Amino acid sequence: MLKRPCTRIELNNxxxxxxxxxxxxxxxxxxxxxxxxxxxxxxxxxxDPQTRAKSINERIGLIQYQRLSKNLASPRIGFR
Incomplete structure (x- = not known):
């Protein structure tokens, strides 16, 4: 039987x-x-795991920032 991936609604805190x-x-x-x-x-x-973790976090932050700015720049449907 296939296991269905659980959704966030089914989970507690x-x-x-x-x-x-x-x-x-x-x-x-x-x-x-x-x-x-x-x-x-x-x-x-x-x-060096310390600098590696720092650089990975910086890259992740940069990607999240780029996604956010791209989302803000895109026109929103029904937004006046």
Whole structure:
């Protein structure tokens, strides 16, 4: 029997926090894999976990900022 992915409505608060944390980890893993695919040569920040985490967070913040600005720039339907 196939398991249907649970929606946020079916989760209680504790599960929502866990769900959000898992989603964020999943996004970070995908992002790191994408960046590793782009850069074939290892850079120095990949060996130091402190700076690596900082740079990953900066990249994630930049991407979120770009998405936000793109969403704000797009015309909204029915917005007057």
């Amino acid at each position: 504790k599960d929502i926090e866990e769900f959000d944390r898992l989603q964020k980890e999943k996004q970070e893993k995908q992002h790191v894999q994408m960046l590793q695919a782009q850069t074939s040569t290892p850079t120095m920040d990949t060996f």
